[in-house]
Amino acid sequence: RQFDRTHYYMKLKILALTYQHSISTFKFYYVCAVAMAAVSCLLLLVSFMSTVDSYTIPSDYNTERNNLINSEKSMRVGGKLVLNTQEQLVNQFIVKEKRQLMDCSRLNRTGYAPAVSFFQSKSWIESTPIFKIIQKMPKGASLHLHDLAIASLDWVIKNATYRDNVYMCTDKNYYIQLSVFKNPPNNPDCPWKSVRSERSSSGNNQEFDLRLKRNISLLTTDPLVTYPTVDIVWDRFNAYFAQVIGILSYAPITRDYYRQALVEFKADNVQYIELRAQLHGLYDLDGTVYDPEYALNLYKNVTEEFVRDNPDFSGAKIIMSSLRLNENSNILNDIKTSMILYTKYPDFFLGFDLVGQEDPNHPLIYYINTLLYPSQQNPPFNLPYFFHAAETKWQGTESDYNLVDALLLNTTRIGHGYGLVKHPLLVEMIKERGVAVEVNPLSNQILGLVSDLRNHAIAPLISQDIPVVISSDDPSTWEALPLTHDMYVAFMDLTGEDADLAILKQLIQNSLNYSVLNQTESTSAFKLWQAAWDKFISDTINTWNLVNGGSQTSQICEVLKPVTTQISGSATSLKYVHIIFVIPMYILLSHAYIFLTTFIFL
Ligand SMILES: [Zn+2]
Structure with missing residues (x-):
């Protein structure tokens, strides 16, 4: 124990x-x-x-920094424009969407769709809230347009080619050309066939029409392969005009095509246009070929009738354009015609321009004696010019110096002016004189001047409040809307993340300010625009529920890059x-x- x-x-x-x-x-x-x-x-x-x-940030430094940023902001287009309370609601929503998209791309290193090739981004752009808002926005005027590329290809295919006497032929490059004949001529290189019979024998109208449209449109899914250089895309662009000039110069179709263009511009919330038109070559079935005055009257009559039917539309005016590959004698004839038309139709005919690819064709200096002809009359005749100038990547070339001649010849506005930023003295001159630059961003991208639109050469000028208007050049050629797509990319690419509704509003007001509307027309146009703008602001507030903070929009980052699941907006978030x-x-x-x-x- x-x-x-x-x-x-x-x-x-x-x-x-x-x-x-x-x-x-x-x-x-x-x-x-x-x-x-x-x-x-x-x-x-x-x-x-x-x-x-x-x-x-230390507060002193922060104050100094903000002062610098704000001073610079006030220097840009729209920098001094003050938005009212209602506009600020819309502005907050637009800025939020813009910032979200840009930050998403920048911080997550995803692609930035608004700046890539329009051919690849078109349908994506159309799905965004900012695009939908800009589409509804009253956009004032479109001041740089060409007669054969303003109404949609859908209308050409579905309306014009369904008419009597319309013929087609396929050329050696497989481009289909369209024209109208009572009896088609013998044309061995490109034999004419009736579109109606071809469509009927195809057995499938829808398929036939789609193939026809694809053959004419510049739109492609692989732009870098299809159009590797500026010259190749210009060849394709010129081919487009050869394809449609026959059918669109048939006077009854010209009339309806132009009217359709006005319908489409109005539907895209553009209220006024200034159109460059060749005015030559309109014809009728009996073989009559009309002179430029007939063509001008055709445009005038359709415009007046359209304005009568649509009193909220401010109308249209015409600038005669000749090809810069023509000889001096042809150009002189057109200058003389322009002087007559300008005298006879001062409220509808605006002046003269030269069109076509600038780099390989004649520069303005080649035509200098012809272009000085009006001012050398006794008394001097003041024929306004609206020159395309420096639609080029080259510097110090004749095409670049078209800017110098355009300004010395007192151009009213400058078409494109892509090379302008390289000419500080000329920039000063256009600012002093109030010569607006007609910027067509999508045209510049598609015709090979810039691939990423954030690098567009006019962006630095917008940040200095150089007079700029946004237009669309030849929108139907690449199946763009009359102005919305160009205005969208101008806003998303040519202006910064902190550029807001004020810059859009100013660009739109510029389009009316730098148009050639007379005082009475301008007052009336601004009145119409202001009413449309106020309605647009209140409609936008309602549509997007902006009083209650705005509708929920889609996860943009996921659209850009499907694997991205998280948006890290900023350091603050x-x-x-x-x-x-x-x-x-x-x-x-x-x-x-x-x-x-x-x-x-x-
Ligand atoms: Zn042009």
């Missing part, structure tokens, strides 16, 4: 020692766990501070993500770690 008692005490002592050892070991593990958690928290805090605290989620989560995990360590030991 004594042995048993001794044995019992020994067992008790061993248990006590084990317990004592356990306690000290437990303390060791506990201290280790707490120390590790503390070190981890410290490391997290350091990384957190390095992310967020870089935005804590990152800070809140840390505070709300990461730190509490980390504390929770630290405690779980300590608890588990203790549990395993026990």
Whole structure:
């Protein structure tokens, strides 16, 4: 029994020692766990501070910085324009959408769809809230357009080619040309066939029409392969005009095509256009070929009739355009015709321009004596010019110096002026004289001057409030809307993330200010525009529920790059993500770690 008692005490002592050892070991593990958690928290805090605290800017510095940024902002187009309370609601929504899209691309290194080839971005652009808003926006005037590329190809295919006496032929480059004949002439290189019979024998009208449209349109899914150089795309562009000039110069179709263009511009919320037209070559089925005055009257009559039917439309005016590959004698004839038309139709006929690819064709200086002809009359005749100038990437060439001649010849506006930014003195001159630059962003991209539209050469001039108007050149050639697509890319690419509704409003007001409307017409046009603008603002507020913070819009980042699932908007949002989620989560995990360590030991 004594042995048993001794044995019992020994067992008790061993248990006590084990317990004592356990306690000290437990303390060791506990201290280790707490120390590790503390070190981890410290490391997290350091990384957190390095992310967020870089935005804590000393207040003096911040004031100076903001002053500099705001001073520069006020120098750009629309920089001094003040938005009213209603406009600010729309503005907040537009800016939020723009910022989200730009930040998404910049911070997540995803593609930026608004700046890539229009051929690839077109349908994506059309799905965005900003596009839908700009589409509804009253956009004032479109001042740079060409007669054969203003109404949609759908109308040409579905309406014009369904008429009597329309013929087609396929040339050696497989381009289909369209024309109208009472009896088609023998044409061995491109034999004419009746479109009606061809369509009928195809057995599928829809398919036939689609193939016809694809053959005429410049739209392609692989622009870099199809149009690798400026010259190749210009060849294709020139081919387009050869394809449609026959059918669109048939006077009854010219009339309806032009009327359809006015319908489409109005539907796209453009209220006034200034159109460059060749005026030569309109014909009728009996073989009559009409003179430029007939063509001008055709445009005038259709315009007046359209304005009568649509009193909220401000009309259209015509600029005669000749090809810059013509000889001086032809150009002189057109100048003389322009002088007659300008005298006879001062409220409808505006002046003269030369068109065609500038680099390989005659520069303005080649025609200088012809172009000086009006001013050398006694008394001098003031024929206004509206020259295309420096639609080129070349610097210091004759095509670039078209800018110099355009200004010396007192051009009213400059078409494209893509090279202007390289000429500081000329930039000063156009600012002083109020010579507006007609910017056609999509045309410049499609015709090879710039691929990423954020690099557009006019962007620096917009930031200096150079007189700029946005237009669309030849929108139907590449199946763009009359003005919305160009206005969209101008806003998303040629202006910055912090450029807002004010810049759009100013660009639109510029389009009316730099038009050639007379004082009465201008007052009336601005009145119409202001009413449409006010309605647009209140409609936009309602449509997008802006009083209650705006409708939820789609996750733009996911559209741009499907694998992207998280939008990290900015350092500010990152800070809140840390505070709300990461730190509490980390504390929770630290405690779980300590608890588990203790549990395993026990
Ligand atoms: Zn043009």
